[in-house]
Structures are given as structure tokens and as C-alpha cells.
Amino acid sequence: MQAIWNKQVIAESGTTVEVDGYHYFPRKAVRMELLKPAPKTPQDLECPHGVQFFDVTDGKQRSERSAWSYEAPRAGMKKVERWIGFWDEVEVVAEAQ
Secondary structure, three states, X not given: OEEEEOOEEEEEOXXXXXXXXXXXXXXXXXXXXXXXXXXXXXXXXXXXXXXXXXXEEOOOOEEEEEEEEEOOOOHHHHHHEOOEEEOOOOXXXXXXX
């Protein structure tokens, strides 16, 4: 799977985990230098899994809160603890063969 933003691959892995329709990537497969922690909202603070959203940015353009990670997940989400999920302006696709 690949996560693509602004015509560049920002994550790529053959080992993703799908939960509720979202593919989560291991951090080692993500270009973490393009992710900047977003300030937490009151809704973020209420999340039982300790969510941290990230803005995706290359220094010129920014996609706010387009990635996230569960930093302290409860039982049902433990399998994606600290893995990165994407949505909004980031497209997640199967790798071209």
C-alpha cells in the first residue's frame, strides 16, 4: 500500500493493518519528516485511544490533520498502536505492480 499526497509517496508498506476501512502504516514506512503534530482539540482529548493528529507538510503546502496515530489505544485498537492512518487529502492506494 502507498499513501500519496501532493503527487509524492509519503508512506509505503506491504504490511499495513486495515481497521474500519482505514489502512494503518508502521511508522518506519512513513516519511515522518513530512508529518507535524497538530494541536489537540477538545474532541481529541476525549478520544479513549489517545489520538494524535498530524498535519502533512512539505514546507510549501500543508494538509491539516490528514494523518493520525493512536498513542494509548484500548484493547480494540492495540494492533495499530503508534501506526499512522491517513485520510482527507492523502490517497491510500494499492502499490502498482
